[in-house]
Amino acid sequence: MIKKKFTWIDLVIALIILISITGVVYKFTRAKLVPITAKEKLLVSFYVENAPDSSIAAIREGDPVRETVQNADFGKVVKIETGDSIFWECGEDGKYISTSRAGYSSLTITMEAYGVINRNGVTIDKSVYYVGQTISLYAGKSEINNGRISKIVKAQ
Amino acid sequence: MIDKNGKLFGKISIIDIALIVVFLAAAAFALYKFGIFTPAGSTASNAGKIRITFFQSEVNTFTAETVKLQDPVTDAVLNVDLGTIVDIKTGDSISWGKDKNGRQVQSSKAGYSSIYITSEVPGTIGSDGITIGGYKYYIGDIFTIRTGISTFYTRIYSVEPAG
Numbered sequence: 001m002i003k004k005k006f007t008w009i010d011l012v013i014a015l016i017i018l019i020s021i022t023g024v025v026y027k028f029t030r031a032k033l034v035p036i037t038a039k040e041k042l043l044v045s046f047y048v049e050n051a052p053d054s055s056i057a058a059i060r061e062g063d064p065v066r067e068t069v070q071n072a073d074f075g076k077v078v079k080i081e082t083g084d085s086i087f088w089e090c091g092e093d094g095k096y097i098s099t100s101r102a103g104y105s106s107l108t109i110t111m112e113a114y115g116v117i118n119r120n121g122v123t124i125d126k127s128v129y130y131v132g133q134t135i136s137l138y139a140g141k142s143e144i145n146n147g148r149i150s151k152i153v154k155a156q
Numbered sequence: 157m158i159d160k161n162g163k164l165f166g167k168i169s170i171i172d173i174a175l176i177v178v179f180l181a182a183a184a185f186a187l188y189k190f191g192i193f194t195p196a197g198s199t200a201s202n203a204g205k206i207r208i209t210f211f212q213s214e215v216n217t218f219t220a221e222t223v224k225l226q227d228p229v230t231d232a233v234l235n236v237d238l239g240t241i242v243d244i245k246t247g248d249s250i251s252w253g254k255d256k257n258g259r260q261v262q263s264s265k266a267g268y269s270s271i272y273i274t275s276e277v278p279g280t281i282g283s284d285g286i287t288i289g290g291y292k293y294y295i296g297d298i299f300t301i302r303t304g305i306s307t308f309y310t311r312i313y314s315v316e317p318a319g
Contacts, residue, residue, distance in 0.1 A: 015179060016178065016179055047218070086267075088251075090253030092256045093255050094253040094263070096263045118305075119304060120228055121302060132216060150216065
C-alpha cells in the first residue's frame, strides 16, 4: 500500500523529524566546540579540620587518591601535613572557640594530579572542581570525609 | 461537528489534531532551546548592566584568598552567567552562637573570613525581581556561585544599576 499523495500530515511529520535532527546536531556541535586542552601537572591541596589519627597514619606519600563521588583520579599524595584537630563549639558567652580532640588531627594532603585550570573551575579527570568545594577522598587505604579543596596550582 | 468518519467539520480528524499539538510542542521546545523566545532573548535588548553583591558570612580564608577581580561568576545550579567580579571585600568571619542566657552572640573563627563579592552583569532590576539571563533572582536568595576556580555558598546582599 504505497501512498500516492503527500499530505500536509506527512509534512508535519517530516518537520518534526527535521527539528529533532537539528536539535541533536546542534547539541553535538556545541559539545565539539569545547576546547581540548592538554592536561597539566597540578598540585591540589585538600584540608580537613579533623580526621581520626588512625586514618591519617595509614596514608603514605605516593598513595593514589580518588574523589569518592565522581571517582575522579586525584593523582598521588606528595605531602602530608598534620596539626591539632579543630572542633568548634560555643562557650558560655556564646562565642565560638576551637578545641582539639585527642586521637584526631587536622590534615592537609597535597596531591600531584593531572588536569586543566580553566577560567571556570579546574577539570580533573572529566569532572570540574573548585577551591572551597567540600569533597571526600579515598587516599590509599584511608577515606577522609568532608574536607575542602584548599588550593590548586600548576606544579613547577 | 464530528461526522460519522470521526472528522471535525468533515476535514480534520482527532489524529490530525494530536499531530498538530505534537508539532506545536516540538516547535515551541526547539525555539526555546535556540533562545529565540526565551525571556533572555526578549529582555536582552533592554537589559542594562547591574551590580550584584553576594555575601557569605563564614568561608575558609583559603577560598576567600583564591577569588580574584575579573573572575567569571556563575550560578552553580542553573549555570546562569552572573557576570565578572568588579569588587571583593573580606573581613573577619561572622559566626553566631548562643550564650548561657540564650542570647545570640557574634564571634569570629580563626581561619575563616566573611566576604562580599560584587559582579557586573547585564540584567534588569524590576519591581518583581532581578532578571539575569532569563532567570529571576531576588535579594536574599541563597545559592552556590562559582567564581573562577573557587566556589561560595552565598546570599544576594544587594543589587543596583552599574555606573
